[in-house]
Amino acid sequence: MNSRVVSSDMAKASRQINVVLRTPEPVSMPVSEPEPQPNGKTVPSQGPFADIMKELDQMVGLDNVKELVYEIYALLQIGQYRTDAGLMSNQQVYHMVFKGNPGTGKTTVARIIAKLFQAMGLLPKGHLIEVERADLVGEYIGHTALKTRDLIKKAMGGILFIDEAYSLARGGEKDFGKEAIDTMVKAMEDYKNQFVLILAGYSDEMDFFLATNPGLPSRFPISIEFPDYSTDQLVQIAELMVRERDYTLIPATIMKLRQLLIAEKNRYPSAFSNARFVRNLMERSVRHQAVRLLGQYNTSAPGRQELMSIKPEDMRTDKRSGL
Structure with missing residues (x-):
């Protein structure tokens, strides 16, 4: 056999081996971002909101309330991000109605929400003024409006919490409770976003109460049911x-x-x-x-x-x- 042919064949085989053994160039593959978990909650591990959620989580039950508080936190936090990005961040109305029997945590949750609003910058003070019918209704014409306006003034920058609010509508058209209701409705318009009003009471009675004034239901976009504990x-x-x-x-x-x-x-x-x-x-x-x-x-x-x-x-x- 011709030595030149053998040498040529061996050189060709060597080039083929080099091709097979050559290390391939690394290929950059796009890394997919992990998909967010459904209903996943991102809660800060420290800071005011972490303390607030810890306090809320320690309460037994109230899953629907805890979910709503997180929704409010998420909305306020994203609103801050939108403002920082130069986007519009529309303010919402946070007046609320709490419905449920006594001892279901309504007042405690109101205090926690006050702390949340203060921590997120929605309310500058975040204090809670807790009142009932006797604190609002006066003894003569004009006295009720004066007392109600005074309590609203004290609640500025915080929350005005009216327990058993339905009692304001029990006396009919001539009762001074109606004057308190009318004063509150006007204040909610005049001092929009300067305070939060929370009305609380039994479910059926609160439904009746809201029906006594056509302007009431639309002014309370958040309604929370507090079920009895098992x-x-x-x-x-x-x-x-x-x-x-x-x-x-x-x-x-x-x-x-x-x-x-x-x-x-x-x-x-x-x-x-x-x-x-x-x-x-x-x-x-x-x-x-x-x-x-x-x-x-x-x-x-x-x-x-x-x-x-x-x-x-x-x-x-x-x-x-x-x-």
């Missing part, structure tokens, strides 16, 4: 209450608590006072425990566990209160 949630609330005071509920006491809760719910199905009932019951149980321990240990101090334990006999009914 028995399990009320037990959880009771345990949190006593734990904060270094007390504990033994299993037998929790069983007694459940019985009392079910009985009270059945006795007052439309006016059950929820956490308020639990708080009163826990405070009464602590008093009963103190009397029991003082009788048992009149010559010596009880042990630590005895001082902490609330027993079933401490959580007894009280004829004076109807429990």
Whole structure:
């Protein structure tokens, strides 16, 4: 075989091997951004809003309320980003109606919302003025408008919270409560975005109240239902209450608590006072425990566990209160 042919074939094979073994050039591939999770919440780990959400999250239940507070936070935060980017950021009206039975957390949530609005710059002061009918309605013509305007003035930069607001409409056309309603409607127009008005009360009564003045419903774009707590949630609330005071509920006491809760719910199905009932019951149980321990240990101090334990006999009914 001709040596030139062999050399030529070997050189050709060598070039083919070099082609196969040559390291390919790296190819830049676009990296896809991770898709946002549905209903995902971005909550700062520290700062005023983190503290506010922590306070809200510690409340039992109220999932719909917590969702709404986050929506308001998101709207205000994005509004700030839009302003920084030179975009329009329309101001919304944040007057609210809270509907629900007593003890469902309405006043506590109002205080938290006041803190949120202050932290986000919506309200400069973020304080809460809590009033009821007696604080607004006067004794003669013109007195009610004067009292109502004075309270609105005090609420400037914060929130005016009117509990049992439906009572303002109970007296009919000649009642001075109507004067308070008319004064509030005018103030909401005159001092737009300078304060937030929250009306609270039973669901059915609040619906009736809003229907008494054609200008009311459209001025309260946010309406929140505060449902009654379940028995399990009320037990959880009771345990949190006593734990904060270094007390504990033994299993037998929790069983007694459940019985009392079910009985009270059945006795007052439309006016059950929820956490308020639990708080009163826990405070009464602590008093009963103190009397029991003082009788048992009149010559010596009880042990630590005895001082902490609330027993079933401490959580007894009280004829004076109807429990």
